[in-house]
Amino acid sequence: xxxxxxxxxxxxGERRSAEVPKGHFVVYVGYNExxxxxxxxxxxxxxxxxxxxxxxxxEYGFHHxxxxxxxxxxxxxxxxxxxxxxxx
Numbered sequence: 001x002x003x004x005x006x007x008x009x010x011x012x013g014e015r016r017s018a019e020v021p022k023g024h025f026v027v028y029v030g031y032n033e034x035x036x037x038x039x040x041x042x043x044x045x046x047x048x049x050x051x052x053x054x055x056x057x058x059e060y061g062f063h064h065x066x067x068x069x070x071x072x073x074x075x076x077x078x079x080x081x082x083x084x085x086x087x088x
Contacts, residue, residue, distance in 0.1 A: 028070045029078045037078065043085055052081070 020026055023041055028034040043049045052071050059072045071078065 026068050028068055029073060029075050031072060031074070034070065035075050037082070039082060043082065046085055048081055049085065052078070 020038055024038050025041055027037050027039060029037055044053075052073055053069075055073065056069065056071050060070055
């Protein structure tokens with residue numbers, strides 16, 4: 001599935017828990033306004049994605065305000081990162 005199609009689907013508000021395919025997980029990205037993204041677990045091995053996770057750990061520790069993994073970065077930066085990862 002193309003990353004943009006997957007991201008559009010993940011941002012829709014319908015039946016969110018049922019929209020996470022096997023081998024994927026949900027992250028919330030942003031500072032003030034959070035957006036929900038569904039990404040493949042394979043991204044966890046990427047050093048750039050790991051850096052975002054480190055920032056999340058520094059910012060939130062184990063308390064994530066959205067109830068799921070929250071990444072404190074701009075949504076544009078995150079989309080650029082995962083777009084690059086989807087091409088590899």
